[in-house]
Every structure is written in structure tokens, then in C-alpha cells.
Amino acid sequence: MKRGKSSRDKYLWVAGILGILLFLLFTWLDPSATETHAVDQDQALAKAIAHWQQAGLETQGLKSTVLMDGEQLANGYLSKNHLRDLYDTQLLQQAPLVYWKVTLYPASGVGNDHFEVRIDPDTGAVVAWSRSVNTSEPDPIEGAAAKGLAQQALQARGFADAVVQPVAVPPETRKPREVPVQTFEYVVPATQWAVGDLQVKYNVSVTGQQVSEVSYAYLVPAEFLTWHERQERIGMILTGLSLLFSFGLTVLAFVYLFLISQKKPWWSALGLGVLTVALFALANLNELPTIQQQFLGQGLGGVGRSFGTALVIFGVVVLGLLVGAATYVLILTGGMLTKEVNPALWTPRRARNWSAHVRGAMWRGYLLAFAWLGLQGIFYLVAEKGFGVWYEEDFSMSPSNMWFPLLFPLMAWLAGIQEETTYRLFGVTFFKRYWKNSLVACLLPAMIWALGHSLYSVYPIYTRFIELSMFGVVIGYCYLWWGIETVIFAHVVFDTIQMVIPFLLGGDGKEISVGVLYLLLPIVVGYALHLVRTRNEVESDSTALL
Incomplete structure (x- = not known):
């Protein structure tokens, strides 16, 4: 048995080295991995403030949100139809696909006034803007005069021959006492710009006596x-x-918690459960800027935004407690099941070899993560070239849009602990205990896990299900061979490497340093646990001698 483990470790070294070399090669060949923008968040905010000050707005005391955003559907259309290179050669500079969205709003929290600007992240130019207009403004202009203002606004954007058309607004959609808003649209003709069947439409709104919005959108077929x-x-x-199926696993874990007569790992489960709650809350609250922007987009006033934010925080705390409680139960039951399937699947904290086991699990975790990265790269190479798989640029999880961007890689620890204890420690162990077959035991939890990743911007939508079902089987066997500690470390390292790539390749000195620290954090954790246990063992040995 010992010889078998040594043989596996030897092959693991080879797989890890080959995997990380493949990953580095794929990353180097992927232009999006090394893509950077000339204008950062602070610069975008400064340009937005300068724009509004030039327009006569007093910006002193205004709050702000600065988010990276883009035309996701147009991005997907270009990728699906292999038009990205053509788009790059016929770039419409007035309407970039990706932009900084900067919103200024009153700090007092009164009213729903807000002032929004889109900034080109490569040139720093203002490419679109909108503002709320004082509802007490008298004598609004209409008809030809409003149309003239709209055309002037587009001409200032570089469309000298633009002819706008009025957009009919149903009277029933207007609110009482609302200043009349006249909206005009302009579709850039194919003679000026054409990429496949993609179109660019500008909207210009005139409110009262001034232009209140100049925006654009890409129209996909x-x-x-x-x-x-x-x-x-x-x-x-x-x-x-x-x-639904994950909830079913939790129910099974709760039922079998009272049916299995094994010693329960109370303290280990409690510690990991509390850590899951903390990481879950931190990860979700870190997305508050995006939520604030959504409230502003919905026209919520200061009171509405404050109430909505409080409701979100309350919901995150409640949901975090539920996730933590579920994780606690799954770890308790999974830990007991390992004693009936294979005690080596989870080495108890009080075991004599625990410190050496954790240290070894940490190093195996790095090697496994390297191997998995290479395996994933091969999967997507085949999927893209052979089966037409493609991606959309999704900014919903961009570090740029987070409250503290440098905390983003901590999500790797949440995923590593919560997912591996749910789908491997309990899921694989449960099915292995009662169905015996290792392939079935690894496949069923892997499929449930894979279904939960279906909303990633990878198309066709079933791609991630196929990928992670296969990948989950591999992780399941790794769990059966090396135990839960190893696959948790491996999952954490795997996610961390992908999350810190933007910091390492496109960041400044601080971001690069933080990225390196996150890459080393599993080593710090592994050795810290090893040292704590080593001290306990020394104390235990000293007590035994007395």
C-alpha cells in the first residue's frame, strides 16, 4: 500500500509539471489573459468629474460608483460568429464594447438625482453620458428645436451627417408632473460601419431645455x-x-447524522462551518458597488437605496448562516462516513500523523492544481477548435467592480472548502458507502456540482456541465486516493491561480505583490496548521513521559 502511494506521488509530480507548463503556454497564447487598459478606476473617476464640472455641475460632496461594464450581447455575437478580428480592424471609437461606467449621486441620500458617464478605458474619452434634470425647469423645448439639439449632440460625438428620428413614448408611461422627455434615435448606417449583422444605435434624450442623455447600444440580430x-x-x-439536488444532499446528511454511530468531528466541522459563513458574507458584501449601481439604474432615491442595501446585507447574513449550517452538517456526516469507507479519506485533527499529513496534503494540492489547470486548458482547446465553444465577456465577477478588489481571491477558499466538503467529503463518500462503485460515487456528485456552474458565460450553455462532470470525476478519484485535505488545497490553489492572473499580468506593483501573497497563502496555512499540531504533539508526548 505504501508503495502504491509512492508511485502515485511520482506520477503526480510529472502531471503537475506538465500541467503548469501547459497552463502557462495557453495563458501566453490567450490575448485576453494579458489584456490591460490604459485608464484605471481612479483616472476614470477623475475624467468623469472633469466632464461634469465642464458642464457646470457642482461635484463637491457627490458620492460615486466606478464599474467596468460592456456590451455583453455584442461581445457574444462577435465571438460566436468569429468576427472579433474584423471588429478590431473596424473599431468604432465612439462606441467601445467595454467601458468604465462612472455614476455620481448626492451624498445626502435625498432624491434620485444621478449623473452617469461612460469612459473609454483605452483612450479616456467620454463616449456616453446621462443626467437627471431639475423637474422645476420651465418652458421645455419641443419638436424641431429638440431634434436640432439632439443632432448637435451627435455631431459633437463625430457623426457629422447624423439624422435622428423621434421615438414615440406612450402617454400612459409618463408620470404626473414629470418634465417631458423627448427621445431621438440614430442607427449608424452600414455604409459607415458594418461588422456582420451587428448595428449601433444612439439614443439622445432632451429634457426641458437641454440634452439629458447621449448613449449607445449594440443591436444583435x-x-x-x-x-x-x-x-x-x-x-x-x-x-x-x-x-434542488444540493438541498437533497443536505437533507440526506442531516438524516444520516442520527443514523450513523461513529464519533462525530464536532470541532473541525464547527471551525470550517464558521469559516464558510465568514467567507460567504465577505464575498457577497464585496459586490455592494454593483448592487448600488443597480439601485441607481432603477431610479431609487436615497431612502430606497439605503433600505435596499440594508435588505441585501440582511439577506447575505441569513443566507450565509444557512450555508454555514448546511456545511456543518455535511462535514459532520461526511466525516463519520469516512470511518466506514476509508479512514484515510479524512485524518482527524487528534491523529498522531496529522501535522505531517496536512503538510503533505498542501504540497500535493499544488501539484494537483497544476495538473488540473493543464487538463482544463486541453479541454477548452478541443472544445473551441473542434466543437465551436465560445465565451462572452462577463463583468459581474470582475475584481474592478468589487468594494475591495484585492479580496477577490479569497473566494477561492470559500469554493474550496464549501464545494469539496459538500460534493466530495459527503457526496462521494455517501455514494461509495452505499453503492460501492467508485465511478458512480464520483460521477453523481460531480454532475450536481457541474449543474451549479451553468450560468457562466461559456456557450453552448451545456459546455460547463460536460466539463465539470468529467472534471468532477477526476477530483472524486483524487479524493479517494489522497483524502479531503488534499483536494481542498488543490481546489483553493486552482481557483487562486486563475483569480490572481489579472493582478500578476495587468496590475501595478501593489497588485502583483498581493497576487504573489495569495499564491503563497496555502503554503502559509499548511505550515501554520502543521506547526500548531506539532506543538500539540510535543505537549502530548511530554505529558505521556510524566
């Missing part, structure tokens, strides 16, 4: 839009199934 909406619905259904 109706066929693509219908297909995309159907893919999103399928993704929602698959994610719902994952939540």
Missing part, C-alpha cells in the same frame, strides 16, 4: 437574441436543479 435568451433560460433551469 433577432435570431441570435432569441437563441441567447433560450440558452439563459436553460442555464437557470440547470442551476435550479443543482440547488
Whole structure:
């Protein structure tokens, strides 16, 4: 048995080295991995403030949100139809696909006034803007005069021959006492810009006596839009199934918690459960800037935003406690099941070899993560070249849009602990205990886990299900061979490496340093646990001698 483990470790070294070399190669060949922007968040905010000050707005005392955003559907259309290179050669500089969205709003929390600007992250130019207008403004202009103002606004954006058309607004949609808003649109003709069937439409709004909005949107073909909406619905259904089956696993864990007569790992489960709650809350509250922007987009006033934010925080805390409680139960039951399947799957904290085991699990975790990275790279190389898999640029989880961007890689620890204890420690062990077959025991939890990743912007939408079902089987066997500590470390390292890539390749000195620290954090944790246990062992040995 010892010889078998040594042989596996030897092959693991080879797989790890090959995997990290493949990952580095794929990263080097991927232009999006090394893509950086000339204008950072602070510069975008400064340019937005300068724009509004030039327009006569007093910006002193205004709060702000600065988020990276973009035309996701247009990005997807270009990727699906292999038009990215053509788009790059015919770049419409007035309407970048990716932009900084800067919103200024009153610090007092009174009213729903806000002033929004889109900043080109490569040139720093203002490419779109909108503002609220004082509702007490008298004598609004209408008709030809309003149309003239709209055309002047577009001419200032570089469209000298633009002819805008009025957009009819149903009277029933207008609110009482609301200043009349006249909206005009302009579709850039194909003679000026054409990439596939993609179109660019500008909206210009005139409120009262001034232009209150100049914005643009990319229009994708109706066929693509219908297909995309159907893919999103399928993704929602698959994610719902994952939540349902994961809840079923939790119920099973709770029932078997009282049916299995083994010693329960109370303190280990409690510690990991509390850590899960803390990481869950931190990860979700770190997305508050995006939530604030959504409230502003919905026209919520200061009171509405404050109430909505409080409600979100309350919901995160409650949901975090539920996730932590579920993790606690899953670890308790999974820990007891390991004693009936294979005690080596989880080495108890009080075991005599615990410190050496944790240290070894940490190093194996790095090697496994390297191997998995290479395996994932091969999967997507085959998927893209052979099966037409493609991606959309999704900014919902961008570090740039987080409260504290440098805390983003901590999510790797949440995923590593919560997912591995749910789908491997309990899921694989449970099915291995009662169905015996290792392949089935690894496959069923892997499929549930894979379904939960269906809303990632990888298309067709079933791609991630196939990828992670296969990948989950590999992780399941790694768990059966090396135990839960190893796969937790491996999952953490795997996610951390991918999360710190933007810091390492596109960041400044501080971000690069933080990225390196996150890469080394599993080593710090592994050795800290090793040293704590070593001290306990020394104390235990001293007591025994007395």
C-alpha cells in the first residue's frame, strides 16, 4: 500500500509539471489573459468629474460608483460568429464594447438625482453620458428645436451627417408632473460601419431645455437574441436543479447524522462551518458597488437605496448562516462516513500523523492544481477548435467592480472548502458507502456540482456541465486516493491561480505583490496548521513521559 502511494506521488509530480507548463503556454497564447487598459478606476473617476464640472455641475460632496461594464450581447455575437478580428480592424471609437461606467449621486441620500458617464478605458474619452434634470425647469423645448439639439449632440460625438428620428413614448408611461422627455434615435448606417449583422444605435434624450442623455447600444440580430435568451433560460433551469439536488444532499446528511454511530468531528466541522459563513458574507458584501449601481439604474432615491442595501446585507447574513449550517452538517456526516469507507479519506485533527499529513496534503494540492489547470486548458482547446465553444465577456465577477478588489481571491477558499466538503467529503463518500462503485460515487456528485456552474458565460450553455462532470470525476478519484485535505488545497490553489492572473499580468506593483501573497497563502496555512499540531504533539508526548 505504501508503495502504491509512492508511485502515485511520482506520477503526480510529472502531471503537475506538465500541467503548469501547459497552463502557462495557453495563458501566453490567450490575448485576453494579458489584456490591460490604459485608464484605471481612479483616472476614470477623475475624467468623469472633469466632464461634469465642464458642464457646470457642482461635484463637491457627490458620492460615486466606478464599474467596468460592456456590451455583453455584442461581445457574444462577435465571438460566436468569429468576427472579433474584423471588429478590431473596424473599431468604432465612439462606441467601445467595454467601458468604465462612472455614476455620481448626492451624498445626502435625498432624491434620485444621478449623473452617469461612460469612459473609454483605452483612450479616456467620454463616449456616453446621462443626467437627471431639475423637474422645476420651465418652458421645455419641443419638436424641431429638440431634434436640432439632439443632432448637435451627435455631431459633437463625430457623426457629422447624423439624422435622428423621434421615438414615440406612450402617454400612459409618463408620470404626473414629470418634465417631458423627448427621445431621438440614430442607427449608424452600414455604409459607415458594418461588422456582420451587428448595428449601433444612439439614443439622445432632451429634457426641458437641454440634452439629458447621449448613449449607445449594440443591436444583435433577432435570431441570435432569441437563441441567447433560450440558452439563459436553460442555464437557470440547470442551476435550479443543482440547488434542488444540493438541498437533497443536505437533507440526506442531516438524516444520516442520527443514523450513523461513529464519533462525530464536532470541532473541525464547527471551525470550517464558521469559516464558510465568514467567507460567504465577505464575498457577497464585496459586490455592494454593483448592487448600488443597480439601485441607481432603477431610479431609487436615497431612502430606497439605503433600505435596499440594508435588505441585501440582511439577506447575505441569513443566507450565509444557512450555508454555514448546511456545511456543518455535511462535514459532520461526511466525516463519520469516512470511518466506514476509508479512514484515510479524512485524518482527524487528534491523529498522531496529522501535522505531517496536512503538510503533505498542501504540497500535493499544488501539484494537483497544476495538473488540473493543464487538463482544463486541453479541454477548452478541443472544445473551441473542434466543437465551436465560445465565451462572452462577463463583468459581474470582475475584481474592478468589487468594494475591495484585492479580496477577490479569497473566494477561492470559500469554493474550496464549501464545494469539496459538500460534493466530495459527503457526496462521494455517501455514494461509495452505499453503492460501492467508485465511478458512480464520483460521477453523481460531480454532475450536481457541474449543474451549479451553468450560468457562466461559456456557450453552448451545456459546455460547463460536460466539463465539470468529467472534471468532477477526476477530483472524486483524487479524493479517494489522497483524502479531503488534499483536494481542498488543490481546489483553493486552482481557483487562486486563475483569480490572481489579472493582478500578476495587468496590475501595478501593489497588485502583483498581493497576487504573489495569495499564491503563497496555502503554503502559509499548511505550515501554520502543521506547526500548531506539532506543538500539540510535543505537549502530548511530554505529558505521556510524566
